[in-house]
Amino acid sequence: MTGTSDRVTDAxxxxxxxxxxxxxxxxxxREVRGxxxxxxxxxxxxxxxxxxxxxxxxxxxxxxxxxxxTEADVVCLQECRALPEEFPELPAGxxxxxxxxxxxxxxxxxxxxxxxGVEPEAVRVGYGSAEFDDSGRYLELDLPxxxxxxxxxxxxxxxxxxxxxxPKQDEKDRFLAEFAPYLAERAEKAAAEDREVLVCGDWNIAxxxxxxxxxxxxxxxxxxxxxxREWLAGVFDNGYTDVxxxxxxxxxxxxxxxxxxxxxxxxxxxxxxxxxxxxxGLARRATTARVERAAEHALRWSDHAPVTVYYTPARAGxxxxxx
Numbered sequence: 001m002t003g004t005s006d007r008v009t010d011a012x013x014x015x016x017x018x019x020x021x022x023x024x025x026x027x028x029x030r031e032v033r034g035x036x037x038x039x040x041x042x043x044x045x046x047x048x049x050x051x052x053x054x055x056x057x058x059x060x061x062x063x064x065x066x067x068x069x070t071e072a073d074v075v076c077l078q079e080c081r082a083l084p085e086e087f088p089e090l091p092a093g094x095x096x097x098x099x100x101x102x103x104x105x106x107x108x109x110x111x112x113x114x115x116x117g118v119e120p121e122a123v124r125v126g127y128g129s130a131e132f133d134d135s136g137r138y139l140e141l142d143l144p145x146x147x148x149x150x151x152x153x154x155x156x157x158x159x160x161x162x163x164x165x166x167p168k169q170d171e172k173d174r175f176l177a178e179f180a181p182y183l184a185e186r187a188e189k190a191a192a193e194d195r196e197v198l199v200c201g202d203w204n205i206a207x208x209x210x211x212x213x214x215x216x217x218x219x220x221x222x223x224x225x226x227x228x229r230e231w232l233a234g235v236f237d238n239g240y241t242d243v244x245x246x247x248x249x250x251x252x253x254x255x256x257x258x259x260x261x262x263x264x265x266x267x268x269x270x271x272x273x274x275x276x277x278x279x280x281g282l283a284r285r286a287t288t289a290r291v292e293r294a295a296e297h298a299l300r301w302s303d304h305a306p307v308t309v310y311y312t313p314a315r316a317g318x319x320x321x322x323x
Contacts, residue, residue, distance in 0.1 A: 129178050254290070
C-alpha cells in the first residue's frame with residue numbers, strides 16, 4: 001500500500017527476456033521453461049516477500065545490502081517501478097524473473113529473485129486476465145524439488161490498491177472477482193499434481209481487526225472494506241492458509257506496512273497486508289515467520305518491511321521432516 005492506488009514497475013536484468021502470459025487461459029501466451037536437467041531447489045526453503053516501493057530508490061537506500069545478508073532462497077518483489085533496463089545490478093548469487101507493467105511506464109511490476117542453481121521449470125506472467133495480465137501484478141514460477149512430489153509453484157502478487165468511490169476501487173474489485181476463481185483452480189490443480197502453491201505479496205487488504213492498528217478509523221477505507229475482508233476470508237476458507245497468522249495467532253500484527261506520513265512507523269501504526277498464502281501441505285511446514293522491521297525510521301528502504309518465512313523439508317508423503 002502506498003499513497004497512490006497503483007504501484008509502479010520494474011525489471012530484473014536479463015532473466016526473463018520474454019514475458020509469458022498465462023498459458024492455461026490465454027491461447028496466445030508463451031511459457032518460458034527452465035534448462036533441462038538443471039539442479040532443483042533444496043527441499044527446505046526460506047522465502048521472503050517485500051513491496052520495494054520503487055526498486056531503484058530501494059537499492060540506493062539499502063535493498064542490495066539486505067539481499068547480501070538475507071537467508072532467503074527466494075524473494076518476491078512488488079511495485080518495482082522500473083523498465084527492465086533500469087533494474088539495478090543484483091548482488092552476486094541472485095537470478096531474477098520479472099513481469100513489468102506493459103501499459104504504463106513506472107507503474108506496478110512484480111519480480112521473483114532466486115539463488116543461483118535454482119532453475120524454474122516454468123515461468124508464467126498473469127493468470128489469464130485480458131485486463132490485468134499485462135499490468136505487472138502477477139508472476140509465478142514452478143520450482144522443482146520443493147513442496148510435494150510435483151514441486152512448488154511460487155507467485156509474486158501486487159493486488160491493486162483502491163480508493164472508495166473512484167475508478168481505482170472499481171479496478172480493484174474487478175481484480176478480486178477474476179483472481180479468486182484462478183486461486184481456487186490453481187489449488188485444485190496443485191492437489192492433483194502433488195504440488196504446493198505459495199502466493200506472496202502485497203494483497204492490499206487487512207483481513208481482521210488484528211491486522212490493522214487503527215481499524216476503527218479505516219472501516220470505510222479501501223483495504224479494510226467489509227467486502228474486501230470477506231473476499232480474503234474466502235481465499236483462506238477455500239484451499240489456502242495465512243501462514244504468518246497461523247504462526248502468530250491471537251496477536252495484533254505483526255504489521256508490514258507503515259505510512260511515511262507523520263509518525264506511523266515510530267508509533268507502530270501499521271497494517272498487515274503482505275502475506276504468505278500457502279496450500280495446506282506447505283503451510284504445515286512453516287516453522288518461523290518474522291517481519292524484518294527496520295530498527296529505526298532512518299534505516300527503512302521501503303514503506304513495507306520484508307516478511308520472511310522458514311519452511312522445513314518434507315518427508316515422503318508430504319509430512320514435515322523433523323527439525
